[in-house]
Amino acid sequence: MLDKLIQSVERLVAILIVLSLLPCLIGAIIRAVGTLNLLLLFGILAVVAYLKRSGGTGRAPRVRGGAGVERTPLLPHEED
Numbered sequence: 001m002l003d004k005l006i007q008s009v010e011r012l013v014a015i016l017i018v019l020s021l022l023p024c025l026i027g028a029i030i031r032a033v034g035t036l037n038l039l040l041l042f043g044i045l046a047v048v049a050y051l052k053r054s055g056g057t058g059r060a061p062r063v064r065g066g067a068g069v070e071r072t073p074l075l076p077h078e079e080d
Contacts, residue, residue: 030038 033041
């Protein structure tokens with residue numbers, strides 16, 4: 001029980017250290033690449049992701065096998 005608690009605290013500390021170093025890393029990347037080049041890169045990645053998601057492969061959708069039993073809908077009884 002105590003071992004799990006210690007492991008959880010260690011994991012939490014590691015995550016907090018990584019998150020605290022993230023802004024410094026992002027700043028270094030922006031200074032090295034340049035703001036305009038980074039914006040162009042993000043724009044190109046967004047367009048590629050959009051085309052990949054909306055494009056598809058052009059194949060017909062896969063037809064499911066007829067292994068299940070076809071069910072008929074249950075309708076209320078009609079009272080005359």
